[in-house]
Amino acid sequence: MQKTHTFIALLLLAASGSSLADTTNVAVNGQRVSLEANKTPVNTEKNPQAVSALPAGFRPAVPGSFTVAVAALNSPPLTVFSDDNKTLLGSEVDIARLVADSLGLKLNVVPTSWEDWPLGVASGKYDAAITNITVTKERKEKFDFATYRKDSLGFYVKTSSPIKSLSKAEDIAGLRIIVGSGTNQEAILLAWDKENQAKGLKPFTPVYSKDDAAQTLALQSGRADAYFGPNVIGAWKAALTGKTRLVGSVDGGWPKAAHIAVTLKKGSGLVDPVNIALNGVMKNGDYQKVLNRWGEGVEAIDHSEINPPGLGD
Structure with a gap:
């Protein structure tokens, strides 16, 4: 795995003519992004309202943790491997951390392929998937959504x-x-x-x-x-x-607008606490810190919605 990530980085550098240092500090959508600075996590406080909304008898996939499927491939700024080729960084990881912190749980991120997250969430292997998933009419038949970014x-x-x-x-x-x-x-x-x-x-x-x-x-x-x-x-x-x-x-919802959302097993009871958690960090400013430091501020939303209209609605 380490050799693969290094090889991908070298291919990108060869194609761009950039040095390794160049890849750690770029201007995206008018905002300066520093991978070095972004190694430091953005944490938030536990949200008592979100915790109290957890369903009775809730058992996370991994005891004491909020287990989240994220993209397995380097897709900066959403997910990107740090220079140790093991640690995952990115806005999706940061959003997952804010939700976990709000729920009073540790964060457990699991690199997952796009093809595998649906079964993983539906089976309870993951508590959630945060991998640039757009709300769609078809997906709402099987999953619950709490939005966090414009698509x-x-x-x-x-x-x-x-x-x-x-x-x-x-x-x-x-x-x-x-x-x-x-x-x-x-x-x-x-x-x-x-x-x-x-x-x-x-x-x-x-x-x-x-x-x-x-x-x-x-x-x-x-x-x-x-x-x-x-x-x-x-x-x-x-x-x-x-x-x-x-x-x-x-x-993303052409011909209408659509949002990216935390994706949860339908009927699991997790969508309400996750929605409360997201609205909490949108209110206290930690959400904006995350998006801004990854150059995604232009896609910020002012509040999280549960199962809104999406592609196909």
Whole structure:
């Protein structure tokens, strides 16, 4: 695992021409982000109201801890491995810590693949998943959600690309676009592609890759025309390398807005205490500290909601 993380870092450095020191201090969305400074956790006080809202007889997956599934791959600023190649940092880890602290529990983060978090949460292996999960109509059938961030998606191309704008269905016709399988961004592209084909336009080609380094190389080598994913991840890469640029933004719940949420087993009774915990840290300022230090302040929300409308509603 350590060799893999180091190899990915070296690939990114080679593609960007940056030094290792350069990757630890970048300006994202107008906010300076320092990985070195962000090694120090942001903690918050126990929230008695959140604790009292825990269901009677609540037994966490790991006694005394709040066990949270987070992304297993380097996806800064959401999750990123520290220089020991073991410790996970990132805004998602910080949000998980704020919730755990509020509930009076220790934080136990578990790196998990995108494909595995649903079963892990449903089975009780994890108390929650915090891995950039958008509220959708389909997901609400199986999970409860407490929102904590706006879902903003971005189209990024390499700096030298002739593409000027990608913001609507016809713009993607005939393009090869990097996108995550099973994500809401994939659902949006597929819906757009259906519209295009009904109009006789060329289909787009999805380029599926979970590996950050592979995505970077595909875009820079010309094997893909664009990347479509969480805007905060795209903004981080653009700030770090200077070799990509934003050409369009789309709400994650297209055609409506949608939010990212802490995801919990439906009916577990955890959504109320987690919602209370999130609203508590939004009120005391610790939530804003977390988002600002990862360059995500532009996606802050003023209060957490339970199971709001999402993609497909």
